[in-house]
Amino acid sequence: MDHNSDLLRPSLSADHNPSAAIYTVRTAFLTTFIGGPVAGAAIALLNSYRLKRLAVDWPLALIAIAASALLAWMATHGGWHWLDTALGRGSGSIGARVVNLIFFAIVYAFHRTYFKSMSVLGLAAPNGLPVGIGAIILGLFANVGMMKAFLQ
């Protein structure tokens, strides 16, 4: 009976828009790839908010800040020297893209079942363009800010 009463407790409420759909993997991928970890985290946490999972997913913010700080430190302290030696000058941007993709993989791992649900059930996602652009701008500002902080 307890089991049933738990099952029959409402999970949706009319005044709070339920987690019917989240921003797509494409939005998350492009935002992270172009804007970096902070941008990716912005989209991921917006999705977490829609899924009412912020209490579980908040570590993503910490991982994003750490990854972004690492990228800024590498860029300002010659951290990509080994990659330049291996692949030629200016290879740091490739390294940064790889870090961005690793961060995207982490985001994907957090929300995999939800992304897959969207695809399997054919749910229409909200328009990710304005949010994606906003997140990329935020991410780029964060990157520049951190680089400046490391240069001081």
Add this chain to the structure above:
Amino acid sequence: MSGPEDNGPNLAALLQQAHALIDRRRYLQARQLLATAAQTHPDNPQLLYLAAFIDYSEGKLDDAEKTVHALLLQEPEHYGGRTLRAELYESRKQWAQAETVWIDLLKDYPEEANLYASYAELMMRTLHLDKAQRLMQEGLRLEPNHPQCLYVAALIHIIQGRSSDTENEHLQRLLTEYPERLQSLMTLVVALNQRGDNRSALRVAQQLLTLRPDSPQFLKLVKELKMQTHWSLLPLYPMQRWGWGGAAVVTVLGIGLVHASKSSLTSDVASVIGYVWLAYVVYSWVWPQILRKLI
């Protein structure tokens, strides 16, 4: 001709006939039959329910809603009317209202697997997968071969399955027990598509379209799968097969190749590689969209 005293049996026969017509999707004839019956029984709840059901099936949601409202005013506990109200809420994406109706129904009919399945489907569609799974399990406990519960279970397995080769026992049961149901075939299409076997998925989808040629949903599905299996998308195989993981690997390899070519090859060759890579990126974004419109 039948007199007033014969109305009961006649109505029962008419309702049975209407049910049979609705099952065969002959809505026009069913509607005519119901209109005839309504002349002698204007307020019969079952007639109102069937009329609302036809409107709902034909996508006339406003009409269906009005009739359901009238039906539930007359008979607030009408089972069909209440389930139809929940379905109507779902059609309008009024998820919370639909949930309230399903919960109320489950409180009144706690042994009804049908209701657990419907509520589980709502939870699945609103991305509450854990709850959907528990509801589905409860439904299957009450009725182990309930088709809608098996459908939800099969979809949840596809969503949660990490490996493409883990057996989807519920899908197998669905296909074995209900091979004639469109929902079974539809689930098979989804499973094949998620496994990356789009050619097989297309064959099943074409079978679905043959069974229901007037369905825009199946037509769209066949078009989408035809697009995904088109020869011109072969260069995008890594993305189609491994999704965003494949896209990430191709992106890193592409950028790495372009970069390495600049330092180790002549500038002409490096430029060609750079332009080929740029063309590939543009093609991967633009061509699928164009192809989708062409097919």
